[in-house]
Structure formats: structure tokens, C-alpha cells
Amino acid sequence: MEPLRGAxxxxxxxxxxxxRLGAGGMGVVYLARSPGGALAAVKVIRAAHADDAGFRARFRREVxxxxxxxxxxxxxLLDADPDAxxxxxxxxxxxxxxxxxxxxxxxxxPYESVRVLGARLAEALDAVHGAGLVHRDVKPANVLLAVDGPRMIDFGIARMPEDTALTASGMVVGSPGFLSPEQAQGRGREIGPASDVFSLGCLLAYTLTGRRPFGSGSVAETLLRTVHDDPELDRVPASLLPLLRGCLAKExxxxxxxxxxxxxxxxxxEGGDWLPEPLTRLIARRSAAVLALPAVEATEVSTASAATTAVDTVSAGGSGSTRRRFLVLGSAAGVLTAGGTAAWWTARGPGGSSAQSRTGRLPRLVVALHADLSGAHKAVGLAQENGARLAVDHLNSRTGRGFDLALQVHDDKGSATRAAQIARQLAADGRVRAVxxxxxxxxxxxxxxxxxxxxxxxxxxxxxxxEVSPTTYRVYAATRPADATLAAPLVAYLVRTLAARRTVLIDDAAEGDFSWRLCxxxxxxxxxxxxxxxxxxxAADGDTTAFRALATSVTEGGADAxxxxxxxxxxxxxxxxLRSAGYSGARLATQRALDARFLTSAGEAAQGWVFATAFLDPTRVKAATSFVTTYRTRFGSAPPWYSAEAHDATLFVARAMTDLGASHAERAAITGRLRETDYRGITKRLHYDPSTYRYTDxxxxxxxTAGAFRCLGDYRDATA
Structure with a gap:
């Protein structure tokens, strides 16, 4: 769930x-309360489509x-108004x-869960077909899981078998990977109830194995395999193979x-135990979050009583927008975060009980550090190791904690091959909960x-x-922004601080796509x-002459940045x-150039360069004072770049584990919990934003300056 937006x-x-429950090209789905107080999912069509008479007719048919x-x-379906x-x-x-x-x-x-799933969805399709319809889009995204069984959704392209208005010859409608061969070839008149059976077979195979039976890749490749190739069912239990092969017959x-x-x-x-325990807990957490939402009358308050507990939103309904103030809806975790960075450490496990066993020993949860500790980037890797170790010590020193955290350390030496070997090792080690x-x-x-x-x-x-898909790689949680976003601090500096009128952007081919995207x-x-x-x-192989020519063109062109x-x-x-050419304007780069060797090699020409980074200098941050003191005591030097960020990342994971409780802190549960955790660390706030797929900006x-790098702070403050 996401908060409502201004519009x-x-x-x-x-x-x-x-x-907000979700949004797409056609419209937005909201969580709502009906006048009677029941919860509902309300799908609202975007105005651009509402003005299309053909689209409105199709929506009316969906209703x-x-x-x-x-x-x-x-x-x-509870209610609808296709003519609104x-x-x-x-x-x-x-x-x-x-x-x-x-x-x-x-x-x-597991096998038994899939049997229940298949039986209930077959019963649902029986009702669909009994109403004279074909669903046409049976896929995992259109099946919701509840404790008492699955629920099928989305009849947006459901039709009667004889209705070919949507699926005329040659038109493919549906979701590749879960389409029947007749759908994949656009054979509209042949798409009947048997097409839904094929899609259900694909869905069950995916649920059993985690893989689509006709593979992944481009749409064209997937459709071609669906029509001509045998399905990949190697991981399907033998007892279900004949049934699924029958579902996936080409004819x-x-x-x-x-x-x-x-x-x-x-x-x-039969009964309420059809799902494995991790999924049951996931449903329970989401149900609890929904139950915590206020009743209808509690969501609207007067402006007089909302001075400190409300935010402005804009109502887009009616002939004109009106300003209203509503209570901020939040989970208990959000309220706890507002109390301060370290407040959550004093919490015990779920229900307020300690996780300590009768033997007096706490459960031991393992996190692995996978880093380059002896290769070309060992300075960064070692900084992260030290920061993570201090975070583990911090957690394990707290009274009332629900578990002890252990850190495994693995050195990939900067080698992708060795990194893959370590990943396989950690994946097979069931003790490791996160990396x-x-x-x-x-x-x-x-x-x-x-x-x-x-x-x-x-x-x-x-x-x-x-370019990492948040749906394909749900386990990936980056606690720094992506490379492309490093353009933002440089833009802010150019526009706000310099008010630059003539800027030269130099794309360094030696950095590949990074430099091109930045520019x-x-x-x-x-x-x-x-x-x-x-x-x-x-050019990547540019010689001294190329640098001189470039500097001359910048200077003669009158660039101020x-x-x-x-x-x-x-x-x-x-x-x-640039110094030799007499250039005196602003010079900007990114953290890829922020290296002590730049200062040594450039000498006096390094003076005044400005760099955009995804890390800060913890010695210049008030919130990191305790960390800096501890780091100096432990390691005998000021904390280097990325040490404090690693400290925050470790405690971010630990926060998710704490919220789950030691007995429930399994890998998949932690992945999901990280997307729900709001952690304010000593360097930044880590909180997943589903609109940008990022955990931080x-x-x-x-x-x-004077032969050293000086941190100016967060770019928004530094360029204000």
C-alpha cells in the first residue's frame, strides 16, 4: 500500500x-471503505481513457x-458505475x-498447497465457463492468496467464446508465458474454455517450480515456444506430470x-492450513496493517484539530478541487520510527515477549558480508567490513534484544567468477539470512x-x-541511489549554485554507458x-593531444562550467x-573521480573541483558522532567513505529481523519486510519507495580544497 497523492x-x-494499491496505464486501484465500513478495492479509470467511447464500452462490459x-x-463485484x-x-x-x-x-x-490451489481455481473457472464466459487471462498476477483459499480476479478481457471482437484473427491478447497456443497465434474463434485450462496448467507448473514452463525472454520467443516446443516440467512431481501434460496439450x-x-x-x-507458514505469516502481517487503518469517520478531521497530525491533500472529485486535511495513515512501525533512530532497539519480540530461550541463550541469526577485501576495490570493501562489524557489536550490546547477530565475512577479491562461487556457497548455507x-x-x-x-x-x-527490475529481483535492496541519479546533484549545482549559462558535458568513453547516461x-x-x-x-584511448584539444575548445568556447x-x-x-589552457570556470565530476590519486596526479589543478557522490564523510555529520568516536577507538583512524553507510545497511537488515522476530526471520520474510521497513540511520533514511523502486535518494x-576533499553535505542543502 502507498499513501494517497495530492491529485x-x-x-x-x-x-x-x-x-493506493497499484497503478497502471489504464487507471489506479485504491483501498477504500464502503459507506458501511467494509474494505474494498476500487478501480478508477484514467480520464484519458474515459473520454474514449470504445474504451468506456469495454469497461462497461468488464463490469x-x-x-x-x-x-x-x-x-x-460489489458496486460499479461505468457511466461516471x-x-x-x-x-x-x-x-x-x-x-x-x-x-x-x-x-x-509445496505439492499439497498446489493441489488445493489448482482445485479451487478449477472450481472458479467452472463458474466462469458456466456463465458462458472465457477468462482469457489466467496468470499468477490475477490470483490472490487468502488463508481460506485463492481468489481469481480481473475479467477485463473475459468474453463469450463466440465473441471475437477483441481477438480478431492475428491479434494476441493476454499475458505471454501463460497463453494457450491458440491465443499465441491469434486464432480468435478457437479460444474457448480449453484455453483457460492451458493457462491454468502453466500457472500450476510455475507455482510448483518457480519457472514458466515455456521459459522467459522476449514476447516473440515465448509465444514461439508456446506454439511449437514441449513445456519444461522437469521439476514437477511425478504424480502431477500426466495431469499437467494434459493441460498443456497443443490441441x-x-x-x-x-x-x-x-x-x-x-x-x-481442507481447512485453513493449505499454505506454508511463511505465506500465512505474510498474509497475517498485511491483514494487521489493514486492520490498523482508521474507520471512515476517523480519517477526516477539521483543520483546527489537525495542526500537528495532518497533511494537506487535494480532492480531485467534483467540479472544483477543495483543500482538506486528513490524518496521516501509518503503521505502528512508522510511529515507532518517529520516536528516534535507536528507539527500536529497546523493543523485544512480537507481542512484547523476549526471544531468549530457557537456556538463557539468545537465537543466533547470521548475516554474510560479501565484499572485495583484497582486490582493486579493497579500500571500499574493508571500510564496509569495519562498519558492519561495529553495527553487529552495537546490536549485540543492547539489552532486551531478541537475538544475537553473527557476521560471516567472504572476500571475492573483486573477481566476478569468485563472487559467483561465494554466492552459491551462501545460497546453500541455510544459516545465512541476508547478504x-x-x-x-x-x-x-x-x-x-x-x-x-x-x-x-x-x-x-x-x-x-x-537496470535492475524490482519485480524480477525482489531480493535486491540497494542502499545507495543508482548511478544515473548522480546527475541530480550536478544539475542542482549547475543551476542553483553557479547559474551556469554555457556548460560543456564531456562523455568519457572509457566509462562506457555510465558516462553517456550521466551526460x-x-x-x-x-x-x-x-x-x-x-x-x-x-575516446577511450585518447592521448595527451586529445586532452589538450578538448581543453582548448572548452576555453575558447567561453564555457563557465x-x-x-x-x-x-x-x-x-x-x-x-584545462589549467594549461587557462580555463577558470567550474569543474564537476562524480565519485568515480573522487580518489586521493586524483589529488596527487592533478596537483594544483585539482583545486576547486566539485564531485557528486552517493556517500558522505561521517566526520562532518552530527548524527554520526558516536560512530566516528567508536570507529577511531576500534580501528585507530577516522572512518573512511562507505563505512558509515555499511553500518546503516547492517542495522537496516537487523531492524527488519527485529520486526519479524527471531523465529520468523527467514530469508523470504526478510526480503518482504525490508520493503516495509523505515529506518533512519546516521547517514540517511532507508525506506522503499514503490514509485521509484529505490530505498534512498x-x-x-x-x-x-587545499589538497583534500571536503564534504559539502546533502546536495539539496548544499545548493539551496
Whole structure:
């Protein structure tokens, strides 16, 4: 759930909106309370589509279709108005996760759970087909899990078998990977109940194995395999193989009917224990969060009584927007965070009871540090190790804690091959609940898939990967922003601090896509009618002549600012060339150039350079005073960059474990909990933002002064 946004309406008909549940190209789904106080999921169509008569007609048909299906395993339609200014429909709210989310977070479901799932979904499809419809989009995302059984949702493309308006010849509608061959080939007239059986077979195979039976990849590749290749069912239990092979027959007439499927699967797991314990706990946590939301009358307060407990929102309903004030809806975890950074350490386990056993020993939870401790980036890796060790000591010294934290340390030496070996080792070690690291992007790329397959949380400190899907890799939690976002501090400095009118962006080919994306991001943000941006490229094998020519063009072009996307060695060469050319304007770079060797190599030419970073200097942060003192005492020096960030990342993981309780702090549960945890550390706030898929936006600026780097602080403050 996400908070409502400023443009969200306060009410839809009689439904009081509480939270956002999701958003897509067609509209937004809200959690709401009906006038009677019941919870509902309200789907509201975006205005751009509401003005389309054809789309409105299709939405009206979705409402009519959903209202025709009656089954305990189909989420019921409660109310709708397809003719409203913004068409909407309301269905019963299910607090459990979608099936795809459950498999991603907790792994494949056990055999007995899948039998119950299949039987109930077959019963749901029997009701769909009995109403004269074909669902056409049976997939994990359209199945919600509740403690008493699954629920099927989304009849947006459901149709009668003879209705080919949506699926004319050659048109493919549905979700690749869960489509039947006749859907994949756009054979509209052949899409009937047997098509849903094929999709259900794909869904059950995925639920049992965690893999789609026709693989992944591009849409075209997936559709081609669906039509021509045999499904991959190697991990399916032998007792279910004949049934699933029948469901996945290429010819519709060779597939079993839903009634036959139900009879074959039914008879197991009756009652409320059909799901494995991690999923049951996940549903319980979400149900508790929903129950904590206020009643309808409690969500609206007067402006006079809302001075300190309310935020402004804008109602988009009606002919004109009105300003209202509503209580901030939050979980107990959010309230606890507001009490201070370290307050949560005094909490015991769930229910307020201590996790200490009768023997007097606390449970021992293991976190692994996966870092480069002896390779090219050992300075960063060792800083992270020291920061993590201090965090572990801090936790284990607290009274009333629910567990002891142990740190395993593994050195990949900066080698992607060795990193993959370590990842396999940690994945197989059931004692390890989460991994901190790796240190570098290359090692992270080599291990991300392995940690995802093992459902092992991977919490990175210094990795800045730009293209990681938050749905494909749910275990990935980066506690620093992605590389591409380093453009933001530089843009702020150029526009706010310098008011630069003519900026030269130098794309260093030696840094690959990083430099190109950085320059492109700055160009898009800075270029305007009042500001000129000039793009230049520096070849990866550029010699001294190339640097001199570049510096001369910058100087003669009258630039008042230069931004360089390269590393420290080439930044030093450019600095010297600019100084020789008589350039006196601003010079900016990123943390890739922020290295003591830049100062040594550039000499006096290093003076005044400004750098955007994803780390800070803890010695200049008041909140880190205690950490700095402890670090000096323990290691005999000031804490280096990324040590304090590693300290925060470790305690961020520990916070998630504490919230779960030692007995429930399993890998998949920790992954899910990290997305719900709001931790304010000594360097930054770590809190997952589902709109950006990031845990933090903290970035900083440094300046080289008198042969040293001086941290200017958070870039928003430093450029205000």
C-alpha cells in the first residue's frame, strides 16, 4: 500500500479512499471503505481513457462480465458505475499477496498447497465457463492468496467464446508465458474454455517450480515456444506430470475439462492450513496493517484539530478541487520510527515477549558480508567490513534484544567468477539470512540471479546498478541511489549554485554507458532557452593531444562550467589540460573521480573541483558522532567513505529481523519486510519507495580544497 497523492480524490461515490494499491496505464486501484465500513478495492479509470467511447464500452462490459460470475473463489463485484465521469468498479478486498509475488518472495509452493490451489481455481473457472464466459487471462498476477483459499480476479478481457471482437484473427491478447497456443497465434474463434485450462496448467507448473514452463525472454520467443516446443516440467512431481501434460496439450480438444481437473486435484489440504507458514505469516502481517487503518469517520478531521497530525491533500472529485486535511495513515512501525533512530532497539519480540530461550541463550541469526577485501576495490570493501562489524557489536550490546547477530565475512577479491562461487556457497548455507554486498557492480551482476533464486536478500552498499527490475529481483535492496541519479546533484549545482549559462558535458568513453547516461541526464535537465549545453566525447584511448584539444575548445568556447564523466586518472589529465589552457570556470565530476590519486596526479589543478557522490564523510555529520568516536577507538583512524553507510545497511537488515522476530526471520520474510521497513540511520533514511523502486535518494557534494576533499553535505542543502 502507498499513501494517497495530492491529485487523488478523497471519495469515489460513497467509498472513502484510504491508500493506493497499484497503478497502471489504464487507471489506479485504491483501498477504500464502503459507506458501511467494509474494505474494498476500487478501480478508477484514467480520464484519458474515459473520454474514449470504445474504451468506456469495454469497461462497461468488464463490469457486466464480473457481475455474472458467482463463486467463493472469485473476488465478487460489489458496486460499479461505468457511466461516471471517471468510470469505476469496486470489488471485495483481499489482504493477501498475488500468486506471482508469493512465489517470488517465498519460493515455489509445496505439492499439497498446489493441489488445493489448482482445485479451487478449477472450481472458479467452472463458474466462469458456466456463465458462458472465457477468462482469457489466467496468470499468477490475477490470483490472490487468502488463508481460506485463492481468489481469481480481473475479467477485463473475459468474453463469450463466440465473441471475437477483441481477438480478431492475428491479434494476441493476454499475458505471454501463460497463453494457450491458440491465443499465441491469434486464432480468435478457437479460444474457448480449453484455453483457460492451458493457462491454468502453466500457472500450476510455475507455482510448483518457480519457472514458466515455456521459459522467459522476449514476447516473440515465448509465444514461439508456446506454439511449437514441449513445456519444461522437469521439476514437477511425478504424480502431477500426466495431469499437467494434459493441460498443456497443443490441441484444445486434447486437454481435460475443468471439472475433471477439480476431481483430480481435490481432497487435500481442507481447512485453513493449505499454505506454508511463511505465506500465512505474510498474509497475517498485511491483514494487521489493514486492520490498523482508521474507520471512515476517523480519517477526516477539521483543520483546527489537525495542526500537528495532518497533511494537506487535494480532492480531485467534483467540479472544483477543495483543500482538506486528513490524518496521516501509518503503521505502528512508522510511529515507532518517529520516536528516534535507536528507539527500536529497546523493543523485544512480537507481542512484547523476549526471544531468549530457557537456556538463557539468545537465537543466533547470521548475516554474510560479501565484499572485495583484497582486490582493486579493497579500500571500499574493508571500510564496509569495519562498519558492519561495529553495527553487529552495537546490536549485540543492547539489552532486551531478541537475538544475537553473527557476521560471516567472504572476500571475492573483486573477481566476478569468485563472487559467483561465494554466492552459491551462501545460497546453500541455510544459516545465512541476508547478504551485505558485493562491493562492485560487476560482482553484483554476477551474483544477483543466484541470490534471487535462493530468495536470499542482497543488501548492497556501494553498488549503483541502473537496470535492475524490482519485480524480477525482489531480493535486491540497494542502499545507495543508482548511478544515473548522480546527475541530480550536478544539475542542482549547475543551476542553483553557479547559474551556469554555457556548460560543456564531456562523455568519457572509457566509462562506457555510465558516462553517456550521466551526460544525457544533465543535458535533458539543464538545456533551455537561457542555458546552452555542448556535448563533447573523449575516446577511450585518447592521448595527451586529445586532452589538450578538448581543453582548448572548452576555453575558447567561453564555457563557465565543465562536467566530466570519467574516472580519477583521466580527470587528473583533464584538470591539468584545462589549467594549461587557462580555463577558470567550474569543474564537476562524480565519485568515480573522487580518489586521493586524483589529488596527487592533478596537483594544483585539482583545486576547486566539485564531485557528486552517493556517500558522505561521517566526520562532518552530527548524527554520526558516536560512530566516528567508536570507529577511531576500534580501528585507530577516522572512518573512511562507505563505512558509515555499511553500518546503516547492517542495522537496516537487523531492524527488519527485529520486526519479524527471531523465529520468523527467514530469508523470504526478510526480503518482504525490508520493503516495509523505515529506518533512519546516521547517514540517511532507508525506506522503499514503490514509485521509484529505490530505498534512498541520499546524494552529496564534495569539493577538493587545499589538497583534500571536503564534504559539502546533502546536495539539496548544499545548493539551496
Amino acid at each position: 487523488d480524490p478523497a471519495r469515489i461515490a460513497g467509498h472513502r479512499l484510504l491508500r 457486466e462480465t464480473a457481475g455474472r460470475v458467482v463463486s467463493p473463489w472469485v473476488v465478487p 465521469e471517471s468510470p469505476w468498479l469496486a470489488t471485495a478486498f483481499v489482504s493477501g499477496p498475488a500468486l506471482d509475488e508469493a512465489v517470488e518472495e517465498c519460493g515455489p509452493l 484444445p480438444g486434447s486437454r481435460p475439462g475443468v471439472a475433471e481437473l477439480r476431481r483430480a486435484l481435490d481432497g487435500a489440504g 551485505l554486498g558485493p562491493t562492485t557492480d560487476a560482482c553484483a551482476k554476477a551474483t544477483l540471479g543466484l541470490y534471487q533464486e535462493a530468495r536470499l536478500p542482497m543488501v548492497t552498499v556501494s553498488v549503483g546498478l541502473d 544525457s541526464g544533465i543535458d535533458d535537465a539543464v538545456r533551455s532557452g537561457q542555458r546552452t549545453v555542448i556535448r563533447r566525447s573523449l 565543465v562536467v566530466f564523466g570519467g574516472g580519477y586518472a583521466r580527470a587528473a589529465r583533464l584538470a591539468r589540460a 541520499a546524494m552529496y557534494l564534495f569539493r577538493s
